[in-house]
Structure formats: C-alpha cells, structure tokens
Amino acid sequence: MLIGVTMGDANGVGPEIILKSFTNGKLKERFVVIGDYSILSFANEYLGYNASLKRIDSPDDIDKDHLNVLDLNILAKDDLTIGKISKKVGYASIVYVERATKMALEGKLDGIVTLPINKSAVRLTYPNFTGHTEFIAELCGEKDYTMMLASDRLIVTHISTHVSLRDAIEMVKKENVYRIIVLTYNTLKRFMDNPKIAVAGLNPHAGEDSAFGEEDAKEIRPAVEKAKEEGIDVDGPIPPDTVFWKAYNGLYSAVVCMYHDQGHIPVKLLDFEGGVNITIGLKIVRTSVDHGTAYDIAYKGIASTKSFENAFNFAIKLVKGK
Template identity: 45%
Template sequence: MVKNAKVAVTLGDPAGVGPEVIVKSLAAMPRHERRDFVIVGNSKALERACRTTGIDLRFGPSASEDGSTIAVDEVALDGSLPEIGKVSPIAGDASVRYISRAVELAMSGDADVIVTAPINKEAMNLAGHHFDGHTGLLAHLTGSKSSFMLLASDRLNTIHVSTHVSLRGAIERAKTDRVIATIEAGHNHFVRLGKKPRIAVAGINPHCGENGLFGTEDMEFLTPAVELARAKGIDVVGPISADTVFARAYNGAFDLVIAQYHDQGHIPIKLVAFETAVNVSLGLPIDRVSVDHGTAFDIAGTGKANHANMLSAIAYAQLMARSPRQRA
C-alpha cells in the first residue's frame, strides 16, 4: 500500500480556470502534503494564476523537503502564454501535451495517479487533436479499446454505458455485452476500494418500456445483462425506471447506478453534487480522476473560480493511489 501517493496534476487548458483551481487547492493543503504532487504544465501559467488569486507559492523542477517548493514537470509551449479566457490552438495543443506527459509518468510508475484539470474541446480540435475530450485521448494514449466514465460523490455514484455520442448512438451502444462490461467495471472499482457494491441498472426507455409498449431495448439487452452479471456473483438489479432509481440510490438503496447515456447519469449527479462530484476513468491501465467542470472562460483570470471540485478530485485520487489495483 502506498503511504505517500505521488499525484500528477495536469494544468488543463492554460487559458481556462485550471491553473487557478490548482494553485488554490495547493495553497489549501498542509505544506508537507505538497511534496507528493507534481504539476504537469508550465510554471509561467501557474505564476500568472498566483498573481490573479493573490496566492504566494513557489515552483521548481523538484519539490523541496519542507513542501515550500512545488514540483513542476515543464512542458514547453509552442508559442507565448495564451491569453486568458480565449479559445486558442496553442492552449489546445498544450493541454494535450500535458496529458500525454502525465500518462507517460503514470505508465512508467513515476506517478501513481493523474488528476486532470479541464480542457477545451474546441481548442484541442483547432490544434489538430481530434478527440472527444479526455476520454478518447486517454484511451488512445494508453492503447485501450475504450474506458468507462464514473461520476463519484458522497451519496450518488453513476457509471455510464456511453458518454459523448448522440442519443441515437447511445441507444445503439446499449447492448448486452457493453452493459455487462460497464457493470463489471463499476463493481471491480468498488471492490478495489474495499466495498461490496449494491448496483442498480437504469432503464433506457420510460418505465423500462412497459413490457414492450414503449420500446423493447430493456427486455432485449438490459435484462439479460443483469442476469449474466448476477450469475457472476455481482450484486446487481434492474433495469429500474430511470425516473426513480437515482432518487433511491441517493437515499441509500444502491451504491452505484449504471446510466445508459451521458445526460441520464450527469443530470442527477450535477443536481445533487455539482461542486463535489468527480470524474473517474475506469478500464484504463492507469488511474485518472478529473474535476467535473469545464474551462469556464467567462471567469478565467478573475480569481473567482471555485476550487472545491479540484480538492475533491485530489482527495479521490489519493484514495485510489492508496488502494492497489490488483485488489479488483
């Protein structure tokens, strides 16, 4: 078990709020904890964020023993520091290179877990990096066929069968094999953290199709997935109508809900845990946790960005780093 988890934090889009929420989070930590962090990005962007927020931190190529200097793994910018609050291909390219470097650290064992600050998909694509965001990029960098998005909070957790696809595409993806794989990924993650999760599968149609009246996908694909997962010893039930299952989970009936598509899982989580829920990537050979918010260009550079979500992401990352992957 790792006593002091080495956490690599990517800067995110340097024109967004990522640098600000990072320096605010570091300033809120006990000094000795900072020794276990490395920021993957640019010192200049971090120093600019410190000036914006009025925070006094020091950065260097390695952390000092007393935690007064925070380690930065410098990734050179292809140009000058991007203007705050603007979509920029330079910033988009930089954010991808920060992630690539963090993945290298994690794959080599030099980091136990990575925490990602928000990136801007438009800026990424302007720079020629055509991915749907962190999810597709991380799968590509690690050689993984796919990954699963878990949104985690104190009282409600949901993992998604599909994420950044159209609703039509999401329905096409909600087949038995993918649903089983999603159930298993969520189950294994909670087992790794020392829990035996109670899992519920959300239905895809209103009232789970009412025996075919409103669609047959629940009967054809979701019910067989639940039965097969139960045969493997997983504590899972469903499908349960999506209009009630999240409320039941929030009130303690279930530890995890399998959401069939992006908005089905995101809306309830953001309603009840907007500032504290974190995004966890499962199914990759590395551990990654992210904030569950965007670059917020409208407030970037004002010092107003709330760092509560980054603190939650860091805390969850430390929990994962202290829980050996092989326990799953």
Template identity: 40%
Template sequence: MKPIVVTFGDAAGIGPEIVAKTFADTEFMEQYPAFVVGDLGVMKNAAARWGSSLVVKPIFAPEEYAPAVRRMQVVSLSGLPADLRHGEISAAAGAAAFGAIRQSIEWANDGRVSAICTAPIHKEALAAAGVPYPGHTEMLADLSGTSDYGMMLANPHLRTLLVTVHCSILDAVRKLSVERELQVIRLAHRSLQSMGIAQPRIAVAGLNPHAGEGGLFGSEDMELIAPAVAQARQEGIDAVGPLPGDTVFMQARKGRFDIVVAQYHDQGLIPVKLLGVEDGVNVTVGLPFVRTSPDHGTAFDIAGQGIADPSSLKTALATAHQLARSSSAAAI
C-alpha cells in the same frame, strides 16, 4: 508511493486558477502533495494572481519532485503566449493541455507517478489543435492501451458509471449492446470492490421512459439491458434493472444501491452535478493507474476573474491520493 501529477488544463479556462488556489492551501497540500505539468509561464501568472505568495519552481522530471510548503513545482512542456485570452477557444491552449495529459500518461505507464489528477480541458480547443480525442476518458484509455474502461462520477451521495460517454444521443443508442452493458456492469462491480465495497449493489438505469414500459416505449430495455443484467446475476453480481431513469438515482441516493449504471452521458451526470459539483469527482475506472478529475468544465464564462471555486479539484486530488494508496497497498 510515487508522486501524483496534476495537469494544468486549458489555459484559457479556470484550470490554472483552481490549481494555483489548491496549491496555495498549505494545510490541504501537506495532506495531499503533488506537482504540476503544464506551462511554466501560465502557472507563474496564476500563482501571482491567485496563489497568495505561492512560489513556483521549475522541475524537469517526477523524480525531482520533493514536497515543500507553499511551493508549486512545475514540469513545463509548452511556451504559450503571454497574451493568451481567457474565455476564448485557442488551438494553442488545446495543444498544450493535450501535451500535459499525454506526458502524464507516459509517466503513469512507466510507473513514475502513482496517479493523475486532471484540470478541465475544452473539447473545441482540442479539436482546433487537431487532437483526435473528444475528451479525457478516450485519450487516457487509448494512450494506456486500455479497452475495458469507464467514466465514473461520484460525490458523497451518489455514484454513476456510464455505458456511453462523449457522443450524440443517436450514437449512444446505436452503441448499446448486451455485451457493452455486461462489460460496464462487471466494471462497476470490480471497481467498487477495489474501493473497499465487498458486495456492490448495482442498479442499471433503463434507456427509455419507465424503462420501456414492457416494450410500449421502445424495445432496447428488454432486448439489450435486461439480458445483460440477467447474465451478471448468474455470475454472482448483485445487479438489478433496467430501472426507470427518473427514480433510480433517488433510490441510490437513499442508500438502496452503491452505484447506478447509466446509459448515456447526461442521464448519469445531471443527477451527480445537481447534488453539487464542489463535492464531485470524475474517476476513470479500468485504467492501469489512478486518474481523477473535477466534476466541472473549463468555465470560460468566469475564466480570469478570480472567482473560480477549487473545491472539486481538491476533492479530485484527495481522491487520487486515497485510491493510489489503496492500489499501492493491494500490490504489496
């Protein structure tokens, strides 16, 4: 299996800290080896502060990487200023974060890495740098030439896949269609099958309260969601819905469903994050390669204080290894 790359995230946030803490965990890294792409100076500083005698070694390509105990190998792409302030939006940090992601995608497209695990980025910093994407999901899809993709959030208790992602509530409603609903239901089905669930049980959350209550609270559930579910069932997909959003996640957590298709960002992410971000992982499904990420953001409010928890990044990296191994085995 080709190596796995970890992007260092926004240097003004907790990304470098949680990366350093993860790589300093010798027992964990022996199981889930990886290298880093980012800023060498930033990662040396992070290792010195939070890496507990972790050695940082520069490399220049994925092919140079060789797993080694207590050694963080870094492909450096930028030269961020040494006085970059934690917790503040920085165009330079946004540009550096994007550069690391873009390079990782190029390696994945060329088959030089088997998976990408991304530390958190800051959307305002990306915008300040002139990056034309609102988040990881959109840049991963565009730069890999993928049109059928989605954001899946998962923890040991719940999985959810989003119909719309980074947009306003008004725009989310405008983007709903029978075609998009069906596309995401199919994607949920295929993705879970690739993860070893032969017959995924898919719940589709309604948009409106009580899934529209028969049209009393809006017509979108009847006109857009229900027809897509009916079509999916005709195709042999075990999908049900629309189901009320205030109870469907509870039913999934109790084991009735394997995944919930959620209509918009917060509908799907709040339940997963409420159950604990330390065990959560973001998986971009539908890409031609594996990509995972922690289930949290840059945490500017605690950046630089040494108190960031690397648990979600560890979960994301472990998941990247598991999915990459499954993909490699399927290709044989």
C-alpha cells in the same frame, strides 16, 4: 505516492485552482504539476497567492515545501488570451495530458488528476479530438473503459458518453451493459465493501414489459442476470425516474446509466461543484474535475476548488485500493 496534476487550458481556471488549493493546504499527498511554469508563475503573481513555486525537470527533484512544476516550456505569459480559445494553448493542454499519462504508464506517477481543457481549442490542432477520456484510453491501449462520475451523494457510470443520442441507443447491447456492470463493480470494490449496483432502464418505466421499447427486456435484463450469476450484487433494469432516488437514499452504491445525460444530469443537480470524473478500466488511475474551463471567470480568483480537491482525494483512494 506521487500524483500528477495536469494544468489544463491556461486561458481557463486550471492554474488558479491549483494555486488556490495548494496555498489553502488542501492537497495532502505529494504531487507534481505537469504544465508551464511561466503560466503558473504569472497566475501566482497576478492573483496574489504568493505560493512558493519550484521548476523541476524530474519527479526526483520534488521539494515538499514547494508547488513543484514539471515545466514543459510550451507557453509563455504572452501566449495567454485569458477567457478565449487559443490554438497554441489548446495544443499545450493536450501535451500536458499526454506527458502525464505516459509517466503514469511508466510508473513514474501513481495516478493523474486532470484539470479542464477546451475541446474546441484542442480541435484546432486535432480535429477528431473527442475528449480527455477517449484520448487517455487510446494512449493506454484500452478499449474496455468508461466514465464514472462520483460525488458524496451519487455515483454513476455510463454505457456510452460522447456520441449522439441516436447512436447511444444503438450501443445498449447485452455485452456492453454487462461489461460496464463488471467495470463498475471492480472499481467500487477498491474503495467500499459489498457494493450494490443498480442498472437504469433505457425506456420510460424500463420498457414496461416491452410496451415502450424492447431494449430493456432483450438487452439490459439478460446482462443483469449474467452479472448476478457471477456473484455481482446488481438489480435492473430499474425505471430511470426512480433509480436515482433509490441510489441517493442509500439503496445502491452506484447506477449504471445507458447514456451520457442520463447519468450526468442527476450528479450535476445534486453536486454541481463537487463531482469527480473517473476513467475506469485503465491501466492507470485517472480522475478529473467535472467542470469546464470556465473562461468567463478565469483569473478572477473566484473559481471553486471543490471538484479538483475531491478528484485529488479520489485518486489517492483509488491508488491505495489497487
């Protein structure tokens, strides 16, 4: 097995997270960093990690005793503006993702783990950029995908992510809800037996017999019933103010959420440092940290590695469950 790790925005915490996890022996499977050797070398010296780095040109050159870096040679140390947005650094960060994704599609990597990029920095080159998930899905030629957030305490998926709340409500349609239920179920089956899914309602009290909106009755419930008919163990719509408590206490394996914040808020509340972002429905395995570039603490050696290590281990779990 070989996992590709993208270095992330060089002005943020990505480089130090890789170095810290490697030197602490937390990465138990073969991996290669796709990024810039010069940046990791500088961070290694600056922060005193003393990791043994190796610049490689191909996955065939990997040495198990070193931190192997597939050097794209885009950035030099002088390009760093630590803790600040940079057009060149933003451009480099998305090139790392593009290279890793293409390598995975070509079968050269078994899965990829992405460290954080800064959307504003990337938009200085690509104004319409919306995020990692959408970018990778487009490279994979996929339209049927979504974001899963996972931690030891709660797993959620989403009908919509990076759209306005007004647009998110419009996307709560029977076909979309059914599609995400199926994607969620198929992903859960890769690493657990007999998954049971909850589907959150959209409106207060899941509409309360359409007193507070008709979407729950007209769009969500028919999607749940269709999934049940196909043998999926799923309940819903369940009022959003109780569904996460039920999942947290083991009644459900995951919750299908109607919009971005409905799912993100409970996961981040329960496990802010340890959450993992997984793109489901792709041809490849892709996981990511569930935090940003953290410019304010970059290159101080204090960034938490928990989310990255969880993302790395989750990628291994998904690859093994293929």
